[in-house]
Amino acid sequence: MGLLDFVKKVEPDKKTKPFLHTLYDGFFTFLYTPDHVTKNGVHIRDGMDLKRTMVMVVIAMQLCYVFGSYNIGHQHFVALGQHMGFIEGFHLKLAYGLMQIIPIFIVTHVVGLGIEFYYAYKKGHGIEEGFLVSGALIPLIMPPDISLWILALAVAFAVWIGKEAFGGTGMNILNVALLARVFIFFAYPTTISGDEVWVAGLAKDADGIWTASYNWFHTGLFNGLFESFGWDTFQPGRAMADGYTAATPLSLAFQGGWENVTSVYSPGQMWWGAIPGSIGESCKPFIIIGAIMLLVTGIGSWRIMLSVVLGAAFTGWLMNMWGATPFMEVPWHYHFYMGSLLFALVFMATDPVTATSTNTGKFIYGFMIGVVGLIVRVLNPAYPEGWMLAILFMNVFAPLIDHYVFEANVSRRAKRTAVVKRVAVEESAEAVSGGH
Amino acid sequence: MPILKNGISKFLLLFLFTILTFPAFAQSSGDGSSYLQMGMIAVVAILILGAVLQIADSLLRVEAKNLGLDRDNTNFSLFPSASEIFKPKTPDFIDQAQRVVNLDSGFDINLAGEAEKEMRLVNPTTFAVKPADFVGMSPIPKVLVEPGHEVKAGDILFFDKKRPDVKYVAPVSGEVIAVNRGEKRAIAEVVILADKKQMSYRSYTAPDLNTTAREDLVAFLLESGVWPMIRQRPYEVVADPLDIPKNIFISTFDSAPLAPDLNYVMMGKEVAFQKGLDVLGKLTMGTVHLGLDARGTQPAPAFTQATGVEKTYYHGPHPSGNVGIQIHHTSPISANERVWVLGVQEVVTIGKLFTEGRYDAERVIAVTGAELTTPTYINTFIGANIDSLIKDNLNNDHVRIVSGDVLSGKAVEASGHLGFYDDQVTVLEEGDEYEMFGWLLPLAPRPTISNTYPNALFPSYKFTANTNTHGEERAFVVTGQYEKVLPMDIYPQQLMKAILVNDYERMEGLGIYELSEEDVALCEFVCTSKQPVQQILRRGLDMMREQG
Numbered sequence: 001m002g003l004l005d006f007v008k009k010v011e012p013d014k015k016t017k018p019f020l021h022t023l024y025d026g027f028f029t030f031l032y033t034p035d036h037v038t039k040n041g042v043h044i045r046d047g048m049d050l051k052r053t054m055v056m057v058v059i060a061m062q063l064c065y066v067f068g069s070y071n072i073g074h075q076h077f078v079a080l081g082q083h084m085g086f087i088e089g090f091h092l093k094l095a096y097g098l099m100q101i102i103p104i105f106i107v108t109h110v111v112g113l114g115i116e117f118y119y120a121y122k123k124g125h126g127i128e129e130g131f132l133v134s135g136a137l138i139p140l141i142m143p144p145d146i147s148l149w150i151l152a153l154a155v156a157f158a159v160w161i162g163k164e165a166f167g168g169t170g171m172n173i174l175n176v177a178l179l180a181r182v183f184i185f186f187a188y189p190t191t192i193s194g195d196e197v198w199v200a201g202l203a204k205d206a207d208g209i210w211t212a213s214y215n216w217f218h219t220g221l222f223n224g225l226f227e228s229f230g231w232d233t234f235q236p237g238r239a240m241a242d243g244y245t246a247a248t249p250l251s252l253a254f255q256g257g258w259e260n261v262t263s264v265y266s267p268g269q270m271w272w273g274a275i276p277g278s279i280g281e282s283c284k285p286f287i288i289i290g291a292i293m294l295l296v297t298g299i300g301s302w303r304i305m306l307s308v309v310l311g312a313a314f315t316g317w318l319m320n321m322w323g324a325t326p327f328m329e330v331p332w333h334y335h336f337y338m339g340s341l342l343f344a345l346v347f348m349a350t351d352p353v354t355a356t357s358t359n360t361g362k363f364i365y366g367f368m369i370g371v372v373g374l375i376v377r378v379l380n381p382a383y384p385e386g387w388m389l390a391i392l393f394m395n396v397f398a399p400l401i402d403h404y405v406f407e408a409n410v411s412r413r414a415k416r417t418a419v420v421k422r423v424a425v426e427e428s429a430e431a432v433s434g435g436h
Numbered sequence: 437m438p439i440l441k442n443g444i445s446k447f448l449l450l451f452l453f454t455i456l457t458f459p460a461f462a463q464s465s466g467d468g469s470s471y472l473q474m475g476m477i478a479v480v481a482i483l484i485l486g487a488v489l490q491i492a493d494s495l496l497r498v499e500a501k502n503l504g505l506d507r508d509n510t511n512f513s514l515f516p517s518a519s520e521i522f523k524p525k526t527p528d529f530i531d532q533a534q535r536v537v538n539l540d541s542g543f544d545i546n547l548a549g550e551a552e553k554e555m556r557l558v559n560p561t562t563f564a565v566k567p568a569d570f571v572g573m574s575p576i577p578k579v580l581v582e583p584g585h586e587v588k589a590g591d592i593l594f595f596d597k598k599r600p601d602v603k604y605v606a607p608v609s610g611e612v613i614a615v616n617r618g619e620k621r622a623i624a625e626v627v628i629l630a631d632k633k634q635m636s637y638r639s640y641t642a643p644d645l646n647t648t649a650r651e652d653l654v655a656f657l658l659e660s661g662v663w664p665m666i667r668q669r670p671y672e673v674v675a676d677p678l679d680i681p682k683n684i685f686i687s688t689f690d691s692a693p694l695a696p697d698l699n700y701v702m703m704g705k706e707v708a709f710q711k712g713l714d715v716l717g718k719l720t721m722g723t724v725h726l727g728l729d730a731r732g733t734q735p736a737p738a739f740t741q742a743t744g745v746e747k748t749y750y751h752g753p754h755p756s757g758n759v760g761i762q763i764h765h766t767s768p769i770s771a772n773e774r775v776w777v778l779g780v781q782e783v784v785t786i787g788k789l790f791t792e793g794r795y796d797a798e799r800v801i802a803v804t805g806a807e808l809t810t811p812t813y814i815n816t817f818i819g820a821n822i823d824s825l826i827k828d829n830l831n832n833d834h835v836r837i838v839s840g841d842v843l844s845g846k847a848v849e850a851s852g853h854l855g856f857y858d859d860q861v862t863v864l865e866e867g868d869e870y871e872m873f874g875w876l877l878p879l880a881p882r883p884t885i886s887n888t889y890p891n892a893l894f895p896s897y898k899f900t901a902n903t904n905t906h907g908e909e910r911a912f913v914v915t916g917q918y919e920k921v922l923p924m925d926i927y928p929q930q931l932m933k934a935i936l937v938n939d940y941e942r943m944e945g946l947g948i949y950e951l952s953e954e955d956v957a958l959c960e961f962v963c964t965s966k967q968p969v970q971q972i973l974r975r976g977l978d979m980m981r982e983q984g
Binding site: 003004029031032033034035036037038040041042043044045046047048049050051052053055056126128130167168169170171296297298299301318321322352353355356357358359362402405406409410412413414416417 | 475873
């Protein structure tokens with residue numbers, strides 16, 4: 001009990017230092033489950049609580065983090081024409097990738113948690129753990145080269161206006177992580193769309209040629225470390241490889257259809273994820289492992305996942321039937337290989353707060369996300385990806401879908417009692433007439 | 437007919453769609469056909485066929501209902517329902533002709549400390565009747581006895597001034613030793629020190645069931661003091677004598693954690709039980725429904741051979757034994773209807789009033805829980821003193837004693853008394869300790885419905901539960917959890933939200949009348965956000981009851 005006594009001794013006083021107390025309370029409940037016992041209701045409670053639920057989702061995402069960090073480095077070096085094999089230059093790629101993602105992760109959490117802590121202090125309740133999942137999702141949906149100040153603004157917008165203004169955890173209408181991304185999409189569109197943003201670390205030098213750009217951490221710290229081991233080092237100023245296109249499979253499909261995509265990337269490459277894109281969305285097997293984890297633990301709704309898949313597949317098939325543009329002729333099953341479809345349907349669409357709450361509603365909600373998202377992806381003339389917009393759109397409609405499901409329940413109940421009343425009236429009429 | 441109108445609008449939509457395929461045909465590669473057009477025509481054809489089948493099916497079912505053939509929920513439609521195909525196997529002791537309801541939602545909590553089927557000899561000294569056990573009772577009823585009075589079993593103790601005809605009587609004979617008061621001078625309990633040697637009973641002349649009118653029967657039941665054993669749904673208050681209930685429901689098995697086995701309890705009481713059923717049959721304009729256990733062991737002959745009742749077998753996890761669930765699946769109630777519910781031992785007391793002419797408040801209580809060294813059954817009376825029931829049986833001092841089951845029982849002190857309607861005492865460990873990283877790496881196994889624990893791999897493991905909340909109260913986040921453990925056509929989370937915002941119409945529309953606290957107790961158990969669901973429901977029910 002030594003640690004517990006020590007931690008209790010340093011507790012700041014609730015009245016004189018309320019903000020510190022809120023902070024302390026947050027970390028204390030992270031360390032220890034509180035000693036509250038049940039009152040006025042059930043006497044035993046399930047061992048599951050919100051912290052555990054959120055942590056399971058974060059754990060399901062970790063494989064995407066591992067792969068995504070490494071992939072940042074891999075794409076960077078493939079662009080420079082160095083270390084073309086996936087495992088070649090492992091130390092360089094890992095170092096580079098971590099150097100990109102760790103600041104993004106830290107900025108996301110500091111800004112987001114800071115706002116959450118402030119609001120918990122203001123409202124006088126404990127720090128709620130809704131941001132654990134959003135904060136883990138936001139780095140995975142950002143381009144690797146995102147400016148940290150833009151990221152901070154986006155996270156502040158998402159947490160402040162998207163969540164706290166509505167009442168905090170469990171009260172938001174729109175998905176918080178997607179709000180951060182959509183803020184950047186509309187306010188700083190060039191940093192999140194186009195062909196050049198999906199590979200990190202390339203900048204135009206004085207002659208207008210794309211070259212590798214490193215900072216002190218790469219050239220000073222890591223190069224020194226790697227040289228002492230006799231390994232390869234970062235080479236600043238190296239030009240981008242000839243004939244390299246940093247385009248993602250989606251933008252290639254948009255320009256020229258499936259043949260254009262397969263001329264640069266093979267389906268196997270797209271499946272295993274060695275392609276440029278947002279940080280966490282590329283490795284499909286790891287996303288599927290995450291999906292299986294969420295399904296087995298019962299935290300992710302299988303209804304939403306299944307219906308998004310069905311909606312996207314159905315719309316893709318309809319597009320194939322129509323075939324008006326080359327993009328429409330991309331076979332419907334290959335749509336799952338490209339872009340963030342799989343990631344969005346596993347982690348974003350299944351957010352229980354913003355999705356519909358009824359089981360029937362979940363089927364409708366997921367199906368519409370699939371349909372709308374694929375339509376935006378294929379028919380949008382400006383931007384070849386639609387999941388963020390589709391999910392936010394359906395988030396707005398989720399209460400409406402639920403409303404109609406509830407109305408159906410209410411009218412079903414009214415009909416049940418009306419039938420019962422009618423039968424009862426008939427029976428009593430029979431009894432009266434039969435008795436004489 | 438609404439079905440046809442629905443169908444016509446569907447056809448119009450399809451017609452529009454087919455027209456829209458013609459421009460696509462024009463854009464096609466020109467080899468004479470467009471896949472899209474062919475596809476649309478095929479879809480239209482299939483949908484027309486489906487609509488025709490649906491209309492035929494609906495017509496069949498409507499006709500069956502009009503002819504009155506649909507009494508026992510047989511499937512008259514063209515298509516087999518999914519539940520018919522995937523029905524679990526019914527146990528052998530159930531006749532094919534019996535009605536069996538399979539409930540697929542719910543959760544059985546496996547706790548350690550089940551009572552062994554033997555009677556322990558215990559003589560509690562004091563018995564009490566607590567006005568707070570009766571929902572809607574005014575806090576200060578009119579008490580007719582004072583400390584020092586001698587009472588016989590069946591003598592009137594108090595009555596509610598708002599309903600003076602319902603009398604509350606003494607369960608045993610003896611001397612009234614205390615009329616304890618609680619907050620704001622409310623009467624907390626009337627305590628009787630039982631006669632050690634012989635019980636003396638108040639004498640009654642029970643009326644003849646075949647010749648008495650209903651009103652006289654009701655008056656006799658009111659005066660004799662058994663009326664508080666009859667509760668009504670909705671609201672779970674003591675039944676109103678002026679009502680004529682639509683049906684009377686009795687659940688003959690309790691599926692709550694560690695609940696007593698009512699088959700064992702009913703041994704030797706078949707005659708009194710049947711008499712009680714006969715009495716109840718006279719009180720309702722519908723029928724007396726018995727809910728029997730189809731989960732495995734054969735129910736007692738008192739239940740299977742009861743006459744004059746409609747029997748339904750229920751198969752499924754808890755809360756299949758809750759009478760509210762059974763009402764919903766047999767004959768659901770609406771806002772204006774009244775249904776009466778009783779427990780099995782209460783029916784026996786009513787029966788004994790007629791067979792033996794006295795108020796016999798005998799109860800078989802199961803004393804259960806992992807903190808007891810030997811959990812057993814005890815033969816005693818209503819309102820027995822808790823301390824005598826669990827004396828010398830505890831292996832832990834820091835416990836919580838619950839009168840009733842862990843889900844909907846009330847916490848009592850050792851000096852307190854058993855609740856009027858309770859036939860179980862559960863003793864739990866008080867879990868007021870901090871657990872390091874308890875939410876991430878729980879060290880002690882705990883009952884849970886979640887698959888994030890390895891519990892699913894050991895389904896027969898019996899847990900030692902404590903009273904820790906395992907987390908703090910949060911807003912509603914996870915959805916679909918409550919529906920998994922409530923086998924009714926109700927959206928419980930939305931109902932809770934409607935109660936929290938005092939939306940009367942929504943509450944009524946969503947079916948608050950069909951629920952009682954014990955039905956949503958399991959929802960409260962599984963709630964990830966640790967919401968006080970039973971309290972919210974009680975608030976909603978009180979709001980509806982006050983509104984009238």
